[in-house]
Amino acid sequence: xxxxxxxxxxxxxxxxxxxxxxxxQMGIIREMxxxxxGDTTEVIPLPRVDxxxxxxxxxxCESMKSWTDDAEVSVRINILKRLxxxxxxxxxxxxxxxxxxxxxxxxxxxxxxxxxxxxIIQSYDSxxxxxxxxxxxxxxx
Amino acid sequence: MSARKHRGSENMENLCPVTRKRSTSKNGTAAxxxxxxxxxxxxxxxxxxxxxxxxxxxxxxxxxxxLDSEESSSSAxxxxxxxxxxxxxxxxxxSEMTPMSTNVPPMAHQMQQQQRRxxxxxxxxxxxxxxxxxxxxxxxxxxxxxxxxxxxxxxxxQAKRTALGSEGGSSxxxxxxxxxxxxxxxxxxxxxxxxxxxxxxxxSTSRLAQVxxxxxxxxxxxxxxxxxxxxxxxxxxxVFRTPSMSxxxxxxxxxxxxxxxxxxxxxxxxxxxxxxxxxxxxxKRFNRCSRDETLWTRLDLGLRTFRPxxxxxxxxxxxxxxxxxxxxxxxxxxxxxxxxFKSRLxxxxxxxxxxxxxxxxxxxxxxRQLKKVSLESTELDDDICAEMAKNKSLEAVNMTMASGLTxxxxxxxxxSLTNLSSLNISWTDLSADAVTALVTNISPNVIRLNIAxxxxxxxxxxxxxxxxxxxxxxxxxxxxxxxxxxxxxxxxMKFKMLEYLSVSRCYLIPATRFIELKGMPSLTxxxxxxxxxxxxxxxxxxxxxxxxxxxxxxxxxxxPTVGTRRTSIWGLRTRD
Numbered sequence: 227x228x229x230x231x232x233x234x235x236x237x238x239x240x241x242x243x244x245x246x247x248x249x250x251q252m253g254i255i256r257e258m259x260x261x262x263x264g265d266t267t268e269v270i271p272l273p274r275v276d277x278x279x280x281x282x283x284x285x286x287c288e289s290m291k292s293w294t295d296d297a298e299v300s301v302r303i304n305i306l307k308r309l310x311x312x313x314x315x316x317x318x319x320x321x322x323x324x325x326x327x328x329x330x331x332x333x334x335x336x337x338x339x340x341x342x343x344x345x346i347i348q349s350y351d352s353x354x355x356x357x358x359x360x361x362x363x364x365x366x367x
Numbered sequence: 368m369s370a371r372k373h374r375g376s377e378n379m380e381n382l383c384p385v386t387r388k389r390s391t392s393k394n395g396t397a398a399x400x401x402x403x404x405x406x407x408x409x410x411x412x413x414x415x416x417x418x419x420x421x422x423x424x425x426x427x428x429x430x431x432x433x434l435d436s437e438e439s440s441s442s443a444x445x446x447x448x449x450x451x452x453x454x455x456x457x458x459x460x461x462s463e464m465t466p467m468s469t470n471v472p473p474m475a476h477q478m479q480q481q482q483r484r485x486x487x488x489x490x491x492x493x494x495x496x497x498x499x500x501x502x503x504x505x506x507x508x509x510x511x512x513x514x515x516x517x518x519x520x521x522x523x524x525q526a527k528r529t530a531l532g533s534e535g536g537s538s539x540x541x542x543x544x545x546x547x548x549x550x551x552x553x554x555x556x557x558x559x560x561x562x563x564x565x566x567x568x569x570x571s572t573s574r575l576a577q578v579x580x581x582x583x584x585x586x587x588x589x590x591x592x593x594x595x596x597x598x599x600x601x602x603x604x605x606v607f608r609t610p611s612m613s614x615x616x617x618x619x620x621x622x623x624x625x626x627x628x629x630x631x632x633x634x635x636x637x638x639x640x641x642x643x644x645x646x647x648x649x650x651k652r653f654n655r656c657s658r659d660e661t662l663w664t665r666l667d668l669g670l671r672t673f674r675p676x677x678x679x680x681x682x683x684x685x686x687x688x689x690x691x692x693x694x695x696x697x698x699x700x701x702x703x704x705x706x707x708f709k710s711r712l713x714x715x716x717x718x719x720x721x722x723x724x725x726x727x728x729x730x731x732x733x734x735r736q737l738k739k740v741s742l743e744s745t746e747l748d749d750d751i752c753a754e755m756a757k758n759k760s761l762e763a764v765n766m767t768m769a770s771g772l773t774x775x776x777x778x779x780x781x782x783s784l785t786n787l788s789s790l791n792i793s794w795t796d797l798s799a800d801a802v803t804a805l806v807t808n809i810s811p812n813v814i815r816l817n818i819a820x821x822x823x824x825x826x827x828x829x830x831x832x833x834x835x836x837x838x839x840x841x842x843x844x845x846x847x848x849x850x851x852x853x854x855x856x857x858x859x860m861k862f863k864m865l866e867y868l869s870v871s872r873c874y875l876i877p878a879t880r881f882i883e884l885k886g887m888p889s890l891t892x893x894x895x896x897x898x899x900x901x902x903x904x905x906x907x908x909x910x911x912x913x914x915x916x917x918x919x920x921x922x923x924x925x926x927p928t929v930g931t932r933r934t935s936i937w938g939l940r941t942r943d
Binding site: 317318320321324325328336340341343344345347348352353356357360361362363364365 | 619620621622623625626627629630633634635636637638639642645646648649650651653
């Protein structure tokens with residue numbers, strides 16, 4: 227029978243040993259596991275993810291495990307918000323998570339992340355404010 | 368026309384509440400739309416290529432509420448009226464500069480006066496305390512201070528104005544100039560200030576930095592309380608972040624560049640349409656992504672008034688489900704090149720819309736994929752019907768109370784619309800020829816038909832022909848076809864699958880004949896309003912215990928919205 231733990235290698239070369247059940251939330255891993263018939267002692271490389279992000283992702287998977295499938299969206303967004311705040315609270319974290327969720331095919335995290343970002347966007351009243359907030363270059367010049 | 372209306376009002380109880388309300392408030396809406404027309408600004412401010420016009424000022428202009436009520440959450444779409452194409456040009460910015468520059472002098476002047484007053488007071492004190500020999504020095508200093516302060520004031524005034532302008536709806540001023548200002552023109556405003564006071568401003572995109580510069584300069588040269596007060600006042604113009612947001616001070620990196628367009632669309636799909644329009648003004652990439660068709664598939668623009676050209680813009684957005692119930696479309700709704708554009712529109716609700724015949728024709732000339740359309744109470748002509756008939760995949764058509772149908776157009780439509788399954792052509796003032804054309808050419812696929820209100824033109828023979836043509840009819844509404852005689856009953860009996868029948872107010876048919884309808888195994892509902900007294904009704908009900916008699920006041924054949932639900936048409940959401 228396949229082992230309980232999987233080895234994930236992030237792009238900085240570090241190996242992370244994680245529970246199989248936990249990372250099944252990552253679609254990309256599900257796909258890989260489907261293809262692998264034998265014992266998965268091999269290391270699964272994740273070249274687009276770094277350790278910090280992976281740690282956050284695993285924290286997300288943890289908190290998702292304790293909720294049932296139909297956890298309300300707002301609840302998930304709050305969990306995500308707290309997660310980000312705890313680990314620095316800047317934009318970079320959120321954007322990293324969104325990109326990683328897209329790459330790893332984690333729909334729940336992707337939805338929560340994009341909705342969170344959408345909520346932030348909605349809180350600003352003008353295009354100029356948005357540009358200031360997200361350092362978007364003003365192309366009129 | 369008046370005859371038709373009269374007829375319509377006679378049967379108010381037969382109409383759904385929407386129609387009823389519309390007939391009574393038609394005058395009210397006409398007045399309102401008139402006012403709107405007069406209130407619309409000259410075309411100077413309608414810069415087709417400026418995305419700026421997609422602002423709240425424009426919406427307020429058009430008298431559209433900004434609150435997120437059920438219907439107005441996509442009200443921002445009317446702002447599309449002001450944007451005809453994507454690219455913003457600097458021409459627009461410069462042409463919109465003039466109204467703004469007129470605002471500069473008054474404000475600067477005011478502040479200058481304040482400043483001068485306070486400066487004079489301090490100068491007075493210095494003068495008092497000094498010998499006359501020092502007056503020239505003080506005056507020079509005062510003049511220098513005045514000059515510098517004036518420059519700073521102008522810069523601050525402009526900064527304040529741009530801050531107010533960019534705060535959009537939060538501004539209390541209702542001046543027309545402000546309303547149509549391109550939020551991007553705030554940048555050109557900065558350019559202007561740069562040329563006027565090069566000492567104080569360095570080219571910097573962050574306006575906060577610029578104000579800090581101004582404050583620093585002001586504080587360094589004149590440590591007078593008034594200036595500092597003005598300086599801090601200027602800073603307060605930029606407090607648009609709540610304390611909780613201030614944690615997210617921008618770090619200078621545009622993280623959106625790390626996201627693919629796919630993810631960006633994933634973010635945009637959560638945004639309400641109002642915000643989505645604003646996104647288009649943020650950057651070129653946002654503009655491109657916010658225009659993606661997948662974000663604009665469903666729109667509810669009921670009860671709005673469209674500016675000239677607005678409808679064309681909306682069609683170009685790739686909308687598939689469009690509700691335009693009771694909207695007013697101002698002329699000209701389309702540009703000459705519009706007819707060439709093929710839209711993906713599939714579900715169109717134009718119930719009680721005020722739209723000219725030529726615009727309607729152009730609209731239909733763009734549509735070839737329509738599946739369901741409602742033209743309730745609209746004005747039609749042969750060309751419009753011809754264009755509509757080219758939508759071969761049409762399944763449901765609602766033309767109740769429409770005007771302008773001729774035998775030709777009816778024939779053309781029936782011949783062409785072979786996939787039609789549900790048709791409501793009641794109260795359309797059809798001629799006898801038109802009725803003949805209808806029943807002779809109607810598609811056999813039709814299972815729901817409402818031809819109520821064909822007074823004096825619909826005869827028993829028509830029903831017989833209809834039965835031969837559509838033997839599988841499930842629902843048939845013949846109410847108010849008062850030329851029908853008892854001879855029609857045998858013809859009706861031949862509909863072996865008929866579940867619903869209405870012969871309300873067909874006075875020539877005596878009540879005694881209805882009992883024969885018991886012989887129809889499939890018939891479940893029978894509407895015979897206005898035919899029997901209460902006592903007679905009781906008797907009939909006893910004789911036909913399984914029949915649902917007079918259960919449906921309103922016909923729902925092909926109706927997009929039944930009852931009071933307004934958020935969907937034909938069961939399709941109009942909001943996504």
